[in-house]
Amino acid sequence: MTRYRTVTVDGNEVFYREAGPSDAPVLLLLHGFPSSSRMFEPLFSRLSDRWRLIAPDYPGFGHSPASAPYTFDHLADVMNGFTDALGLGSFVLYVTDYGGPVGFRMALERPSSLNALIVQNAVAHDNGLGPLWDTRRAFWADRAAHEEALRANFFSMEATRKRHIGLDPDVERYDPDLWTDEYAFLNQPGQNDLQIELFYDYRTNVASYPKWQQWFRDAQPWTLVLWGRYDASFQISEPMCYRVDLPDAFVHMLDGGHFALDTCADEAAAHIREFMSGL
Numbered sequence: 533m534t535r536y537r538t539v540t541v542d543g544n545e546v547f548y549r550e551a552g553p554s555d556a557p558v559l560l561l562l563h564g565f566p567s568s569s570r571m572f573e574p575l576f577s578r579l580s581d582r583w584r585l586i587a588p589d590y591p592g593f594g595h596s597p598a599s600a601p602y603t604f605d606h607l608a609d610v611m612n613g614f615t616d617a618l619g620l621g622s623f624v625l626y627v628t629d630y631g632g633p634v635g636f637r638m639a640l641e642r643p644s645s646l647n648a649l650i651v652q653n654a655v656a657h658d659n660g661l662g663p664l665w666d667t668r669r670a671f672w673a674d675r676a677a678h679e680e681a682l683r684a685n686f687f688s689m690e691a692t693r694k695r696h697i698g699l700d701p702d703v704e705r706y707d708p709d710l711w712t713d714e715y716a717f718l719n720q721p722g723q724n725d726l727q728i729e730l731f732y733d734y735r736t737n738v739a740s741y742p743k744w745q746q747w748f749r750d751a752q753p754w755t756l757v758l759w760g761r762y763d764a765s766f767q768i769s770e771p772m773c774y775r776v777d778l779p780d781a782f783v784h785m786l787d788g789g790h791f792a793l794d795t796c797a798d799e800a801a802a803h804i805r806e807f808m809s810g811l
Contacts, residue, residue, distance in 0.1 A: 534576050538595075541613040547595035548588040548614070549573075552580035557647070557808070558620055561587040562611065564629025564654075566692070566714045566727065567791065568594025571628075574797035579804060586623075588614050590634070592726045594717075602729035604630075604737060608637035615645065624808060626650040629765075629790065633737040636744045639753070648754040648811055650804060651774060653763050653790050656744045660770035672735040683728060687718050698764035698789035705795045748777035755781040756807040758800055760792030782807060 534551040549569045559579065561572045569587035576585050590607045592598035599606070611634055615623070624647050627635035632654025639646050655661060667685075671678040685691050693711040697703050717723065748755075755778050759771045771783045784803050788796040 534573075534580075539614065539617045541610055541617050544591050544599045544610050544613075545597050546588050546591070546610065546614050546617075548586060549576065550584070550586050551576045552582070552584040554584060556582060556584040557811070558584045558586060558623035559626060559650075559804075559808070560615070560620065560623040561585060561626045562628070562631030562635050563587065563589070563593070564631055564791070565731075566593075566695075566718050567629075568717075570594065571791060571793060572626075574793045575801055575804070578797060578801035582805075583808065586618065586620070590630070592723075592730070598722070598726050602726055603733045604633045604637065604730070607634045607730075608641070611635075612638055612641060621645070622647050624648045624650065624811070626652065626804075627654045628652040629654055632656060633734075633740070636740075636747075640744070640747055643747075643751060646753055648756070648808070650756045650758065650807070652758040652792055652800070653760055653766055655766050655770055656741055656748070657770060657773040658738060658741055660767050660773060661738070662765070662767045664765055668731075668734075672732065675732060679728065682731075683724065686728070686731070687715075687724055689715050692718065694764055695790055696794055698760070698762040700762035700789050700795075706789075707794070710791070710794060745777050748774070752778060752780070754811065756803065757781055757783045758792060758803060759783070759785050760788035760790055760796065761785050762788060763790040765790050 534549055538545055538547050563569055563571050568589045572587045589596040591610055622645050625635050671682045692715045696710050697706050757771045757774050775781055775783055786792045786796040
């Protein structure tokens with residue numbers, strides 16, 4: 533049974549989902565944009581027989597109230613505090629999309645907490661950002677000149693839909709509630725401003741890629757990479773970039789998009805079960 537809980541972390545109310553035996557090894561799941569811990573429900577129903585799954589909402593996402601500053605450093609600080617509040621000494625870390633820059637910051641600050649790493653469509657190499665990111669780089673370089681155009685695209689229904697279906701030719705596999713719910717969330721009062729501030733800070737993630745890559749090479753965390761091949765946001769070459777830094781990483785391509793659990797939950801769960809059983 534999944535439990536829906538809230539804990540206070542340095543004055544921040546953090547909502548989270550939890551399932552599985554309380555004494556089982558922990559799988560900490562960090563979500564992407566513009567989703568929430570809800571995106572991991574498919575794994576909760578498939579893996580909580582053996583592991584303790586915990587998925588928080590970042591401040592300003594899902595059911596966690598927003599709190600400034602709207603930076604990835606702040607999100608990582610709150611998530612580290614979240615693990616303290618729940619008494620999580622160590623865990624396997626699953627990161628996707630925004631979960632990558634949040635989780636990699638956490639791992640570098642507290643490397644002893646990390647038992648293993650699961651990366652699903654999260655980028656840590658500059659060439660993992662494809663042509664779609666050209667306008668976004670322009671926004672980082674000159675915010676005033678490009679913010680209006682970025683807002684018009686970033687929060688549109690079509691952009692929200694495209695994040696899920698990506699380049700997948702079989703669009704009938706996707707439940708439209710996935711993007712209509714996220715579109716409604718993005719257009720709540722204040723959300724556009726919060727998310728644009730956080731995305732402006734995304735440039736700090738790109739600047740941190742070399743540092744994260746060096747950590748991969750030095751620490752060699754036990755790693756599983758799962759990649760939805762139809763991702764329109766991130767390049768399909770990115771999994772092999774991880775393999776360069778982490779030669780022993782397990783890499784599996786999935787027949788899905790940016791949010792691979794939309795269509796490949798069974799396959800992803802099977803790979804995760806095999807990977808975690810070997811720890």
